[in-house]
Amino acid sequence: MSDSDKEDLFYAPAKGLSADAEALSVLEGQYVLHQTIGSGGFAKVKLGTHILTGERVAIKIMDKHQLGHDLPRAYLEVRALKVLCHQHICKLYQVIETTNKIILILEYCPGGELFDYIVSKDRLDEEEARFFFRQIVAAVAYIHSQGFAHRDLKPENMLLDEENRVKLIDFGLCAQPEGGMNCPLETCCGSPAYAAPELIRGSVYLGAEADVWSLGVLLYALLCGFLPFDDDHIPSLYQKIQIGMYEKPNWLSPGAVALIDSMLQTTPIRRITVRQLLHHPWLRTNPSGFLLGPIQYESNYQLIVLDEEVLEEMSLVLSMSPTAVKEEILHWKYDYVTALYFMLMHRKIHHRPLHLRPHS
Numbered sequence: 630m631s632d633s634d635k636e637d638l639f640y641a642p643a644k645g646l647s648a649d650a651e652a653l654s655v656l657e658g659q660y661v662l663h664q665t666i667g668s669g670g671f672a673k674v675k676l677g678t679h680i681l682t683g684e685r686v687a688i689k690i691m692d693k694h695q696l697g698h699d700l701p702r703a704y705l706e707v708r709a710l711k712v713l714c715h716q717h718i719c720k721l722y723q724v725i726e727t728t729n730k731i732i733l734i735l736e737y738c739p740g741g742e743l744f745d746y747i748v749s750k751d752r753l754d755e756e757e758a759r760f761f762f763r764q765i766v767a768a769v770a771y772i773h774s775q776g777f778a779h780r781d782l783k784p785e786n787m788l789l790d791e792e793n794r795v796k797l798i799d800f801g802l803c804a805q806p807e808g809g810m811n812c813p814l815e816t817c818c819g820s821p822a823y824a825a826p827e828l829i830r831g832s833v834y835l836g837a838e839a840d841v842w843s844l845g846v847l848l849y850a851l852l853c854g855f856l857p858f859d860d861d862h863i864p865s866l867y868q869k870i871q872i873g874m875y876e877k878p879n880w881l882s883p884g885a886v887a888l889i890d891s892m893l894q895t896t897p898i899r900r901i902t903v904r905q906l907l908h909h910p911w912l913r914t915n916p917s918g919f920l921l922g923p924i925q926y927e928s929n930y931q932l933i934v935l936d937e938e939v940l941e942e943m944s945l946v947l948s949m950s951p952t953a954v955k956e957e958i959l960h961w962k963y964d965y966v967t968a969l970y971f972m973l974m975h976r977k978i979h980h981r982p983l984h985l986r987p988h989s
């Protein structure tokens with residue numbers, strides 16, 4: 630890692646340098662940092678390698694001072710990612726916090742953004758769009774079942790792993806209403822082109838219903854390669870969203886149009902729900918026209934019963950008894966022990982060998 634990167638990563642005013650130097654040492658002791666693979670509003674994402682396992686990771690670095698009044702979003706994302714463990718949600722492995730930085734060690738998604746994939750193919754055919762959209766609906770149904778609404782669903786926030794599986798990221802705008810998912814929200818947030826009419830109107834709205842609208846915009850973008858509502862002039866864009874009229878290109882099948890129409894209903898109560906999406910015929914049709922099963926949205930992760938093979942490997946590497954390792958893991962501190970467990974699980978899920986060199 631170049632000095633400028635080091636500088637960039639941990640430049641801090643005179644005070645607090647030691648705290649950031651400490652973060653650097655924790656990071657550098659466990660991870661090798663490589664090039665920047667993404668930079669959002671208030672975060673920089675670097676490719677990293679976990680030294681112990683050789684696994685690649687995404688290292689999301691947020692500067693607390695640059696975050697300013699957005700700092701709560703970072704804590705909200707951490708809280709959400711600790712609860713949301715799902716095969717279609719980018720996995721949080723470890724959290725490192727210092728005086729000036731919040732650093733998240735996340736699952737690396739080598740396929741990059743779904744957005745770039747659509748652009749590279751101009752638009753997707755129905756079969757491929759269905760392949761991705763079924764996974765996205767599963768992820769959103771799971772998030773809602775855990776009491777969260779994402780509120781910023783768009784192809785830029787959907788990454789692809791090495792098997793082209795979708796991984797949802799960026800829970801900085803998600804909401805977990807105190808009173809549950811039937812409790813109205815007020816904050817207007819997310820990206821304008823994907824925002825539901827009730828959200829941009831400033832009315833109180835239900836997070837789940839607003840997420841379904843965004844899914845409708847997303848499916849349209851997958852199948853068409855452009856947005857249903859678009860305008861460089863934001864007030865005109867909002868007008869178009871409120872009216873809810875959009876082009877229906879001739880390549881869209883009647884089934885796809887019907888599904889998109891059911892999601893892009895400007896009146897929230899007339900909009901299809903995520904539960905109904907799980908059973909929707911267009912999403913259950915396979916290439917030869919047979920009916921697939923309803924979309925399974927439950928998580929494949931087991932957080933109570935730990936994987937014995939991974940436990941075994943960790944007790945060797947950490948020179949601890951399997952019982953002591955199990956005890957340590959079940960605290961889910963999102964420290965290097967949590968990271969090691971999830972990274973070895975990731976290896977196992979992708980059928981790669983677990984063995985590691987003895988702990989040096």
Ligand SMILES: O=C(Nc1ccc2c(c1)CNCC2)c1ccc(F)cc1
Pocket residue numbers: 666667674687689719735736737738739740741742788798799
């Ligand atoms: O893996 C990530 N991004 C990523 C990975 C690979 C590539 C890109 C981004 C973009 N260029 C193509 C290759 C990633 C993972 C988690 C996250 F919060 C943010 C980004």
